[in-house]
Structure formats: structure tokens, C-alpha cells
Amino acid sequence: MADLILNNALGRIRTFAELAGSNDAIVVVPLEASGLEADATLRDYDDLASLLAGSSNEQTTLGRKSLTSALTVTVDDTNNRVDIDAPDQVWTATAGNAVGxxxxxxxxxxxxxxxxxxxxxSKHDFSFTPDGTDVTAVVAAAGLMRSSG
Known part of the structure; x- marks a missing residue:
């Protein structure tokens, strides 16, 4: 489950996850452990360019993952929430700086x-040091993120 839902995405998560646009995608960006800003700071960034202009750095050696299929969206009327799930993400033959x-x-x-x-x-704590092996980011059994009212 997400460690943090950024302010600008609150209330729009379901729309984003369903990928309703013709050329849209979910992009997974690894952030380096070194210089990673606190959640209180990260949550206020409205776009990726602004976030990366701060002290948080993208771990570019691994590269971004792009998902072009809609995520799994489940409306839970009983608990008044929307649960969103995604497939696990795999980086092969990892290299570069430590990820946080x-x-x-x-x-x-x-x-x-x-x-x-x-x-x-959303930001998910995920720490590892690339060492040439494959790394899988396992999305929690409870899902990727949840929006509730």
C-alpha cells in the first residue's frame, strides 16, 4: 500500500488508474536513496519536473517502467473506498545508485x-542497492493504493 498519496493526485486516483486517455500511461520512477526528501515535502509537488528539481534524484540507470494497461480498480461501497492494484514491477540486471x-x-x-x-x-518506500541481480517490486497483497472518503 502507498506510503504517501501526493496532494495533487488526491481525488483523481481512480481516473488516473483507469487510463481513460488515448495516449496515457502509469510511469514508475525509481528514486535514489541519497537526497530523498521527506514525505511532508514530496507530497506538495504537483508534477514530476518540480519534484526532480528538488533534492530527490531519479535513479536513471534502472530506468522508468511504463504501464499502458489500466490498473485494477475496485469500488468498495461497504468500506467507502476505491482500491487500486497493479502488477509487480521487475528490473533486470540492476545497476547504479541505491534506491530508496x-x-x-x-x-x-x-x-x-x-x-x-x-x-x-504515490510514493512507496522501496530500498535496495543494485548489484547486477534482478529486483522485483512486489505490490502488496492489499493493493497499490487506496482512496477513501
């Missing part, structure tokens, strides 16, 4: 726009 978190983002148009148009949705 994964940032799940929404890109409304993968054909252009860049990081300034990518909305950070």
Missing part, C-alpha cells in the same frame, strides 16, 4: 509534454 523509493505517476500524454505534465500519484 518508487514513485508511481500518471502521464496524460506519452507522445509529448515531458516531466512537467506527469503527475506524481
Amino acid at each position: 523509493a518508487l514513485l508511481w505517476c500518471y502521464d496524460s500524454d506519452t507522445t509529448g509534454g515531458g516531466d512537467a505534465s506527469i503527475v506524481p500519484m
